Amino acid sequence: MDNKINTRIMGLPVSLNLEEMDDLSFSIIESRINEEWQKVKKDNPEVVDSWKTAILTIVEITKKLIRLENLQGNISDKYDKEIKKLIKHLDEADYLN
Numbered sequence: 001m002d003n004k005i006n007t008r009i010m011g012l013p014v015s016l017n018l019e020e021m022d023d024l025s026f027s028i029i030e031s032r033i034n035e036e037w038q039k040v041k042k043d044n045p046e047v048v049d050s051w052k053t054a055i056l057t058i059v060e061i062t063k064k065l066i067r068l069e070n071l072q073g074n075i076s077d078k079y080d081k082e083i084k085k086l087i088k089h090l091d092e093a094d095y096l097n
Helices: 023-043 050-096
Strands: 004-009 012-017
Touching: 004 023, 023 050
Parallel strands: none
Antiparallel strands: 004 012
């Protein structure tokens, strides 16, 4: 199935072939990219080159992604430690019985 979408991202026309993504999910992605693009343009009015603005936008989105990945890793590590503690307690309780 051809899932082709024509849109504008960061002010540029883009034709994308999307697999495993529905229109609503893509719409959310498109909106977030364009919001970040506008924020970068507003925060960096001295940058007039669209490619430089695009690079700054990619950097900002990537920084957010890395923060989320680190947060997810920290949460996962915390739950992993708690699960190991619970297993140890269950093992000890089973040993006592």
